[in-house]
Amino acid sequence: MSEHPYRRLSPLTPVARSGILIVAVLAATWRDLLRGDLGPFGWLLLGLLIVGGIYGGTSWLRTKYWIESDELRVDTGVINRQSRRIRIDRLQGVDIVQPFVARLFGLAELRMDVAGGSAREGSLAFLTLNDARELKDLLLARRDAVRAGSSSPPSALGTSAPGPDGAGADSGDAAPGLVPAAPSPEPDRLLARVDLQLLLLSTLLTPEAISLGVVAVFFGVLPLFVDDAGGVSVALPVLGGLALVVIRKFAAGYGFTVAQTAAGLQVRRGLFELSSQTIALSRLQGVVVSEPLLWRKLGWARLDVAIAGYAASSDDNGGPSASTVLPVGARTVVKRLAHHMLNASPDSEHREVDLDQTALTPPPPRARWVSPVGRRFMAAGTSEALVVSREGWFNRRTHIVPHARVQSLRVTQGPVQRLLGLADVHVDSPPGPVKVRARDRLAGEARAMLEREIMVSRQARAPRTAEPLIRSPAGP
């Protein structure tokens, strides 16, 4: 392999990776260290630390990354050498994440979402924050250039021009491997921000925070009436767990900002762990507006989106997941943001998407025999560009999908529904939070809705040309 102008990760990487370990070792042995007399345990730990340090250093030396013919290539490995190639045109998104320890050193991890790849595959840890930002901009600019089919990437890239099929590889001359892309032509525009007061109040009004309060009060009051206070020790893990969930929710929503940049919608958030993710609006599949019961009176809502290839990023930290675009906001802000996102996706070139235009109708009264409580909160409808459904009393969710993004359609009918002449209509979307479904409609209406949606979604997607991404692997 010819020499390429490669780059290395930040030299602080080994320190940041083992930061907590170092602290632990020092904490366990500092007294012995001061005495100048290490016990056998101390020596063992010190030995481990040195071996780890050597390993980390070698790993750092061996890890190189560079861009070559539309691929990001990463060589790693101390014992087993690995060479990864990440196709830039397959990148779904590039996120910058700063775990707490890395943040102390000013480092950041670059996470690349590759269609069908695991998270571990598309990660570079750690870079300095500036390098991470530069590389991210560069990758996104390069991806857009490749996708646009232009054989020459933006001139600011500084590398020689490789063809889309990799014909003209880098000649490896004086051209620097990575030069930041030209500053984006349009300035970043702030769309929404979650201020501290709102975040705090809304976090306190979640079921988790309220049950935390109830449990705490209950067990705080209990010892006053019962002599045996053994129950308190049982409560502690429960309290701890709940508190952790609440704190994580708060931390993940801290400093939440949403901005429109040249590369897409940029979402930044985090208290301990900073993350910045860019959502390509061209891959937007739909949005969900959630209005939990406790927030509804106050006029607050939350906005989640479904992005193709982002998979169903689950809410594993108890905080906003990768699909959350606004953890809490006034309904008008949420609506405006949803509006902005839906209008920015390419299907809406011709028509202006208007959320309020969509008239939602409830299911017929006889639906109460199947969904006695839920019926009153169900509604569904379509507008020129959107198909919308709403359901839920405790957490009211409004699911919105553009006609052009409908994957497949289904009508289902259970035995009880058949007796009543009712049926559900489902709109299938890629994995994600968005699920439009019109439940318990009259059978005739359901079939009519299905047929109409088939026609409308066909027309909505007709003018679009196929992306090569989808077309190239043509069935087995």
Next chain:
Amino acid sequence: MNDLFAPPGDDWRPVSPQLCKMRRVVLLTTTGILLIAVIVIFLVFDLPGWLMGLSLGAVLAFAVLAWAMIGRSSRAWGYAERDEDLYIKHGAMFRELIVVPYGRMQFVDINSGPIERAYGIASVHLHTASPGTSARIPGLPADEAARLRDRLTSLGEAQAAGL
């Protein structure tokens, strides 16, 4: 009466009657094994005879019910190829009608296990980007399955739409 699941065009294409036959044979086999197992257990542990009769009766009743259900559900399967989408309906108790636009197809699978092969049938499974799309047609004659797959693949390519 059932407009909801009316065919989109002329008529639903049914699946092969071999599907029904295969499922019933599988049912008979498992029922037989179950009956023998019940008898053996009762003889080994020397349990009262009336209880054995009751258990055998329950197994048999269940088998008769399943026999009827298999007939209904096999007849309920149907599909129709339109110009731009594939319609599939199935289910006797819980009914479902699925419409998949060819342009949304990601890939098509054919599956045929050893028992299915013995009956000369296969199932075709359409995948879109959505996991909710449960577009599966079981019990197609093998050559019809291959024809359908080829047709779906070519139509899918011709009408492919971006995500």
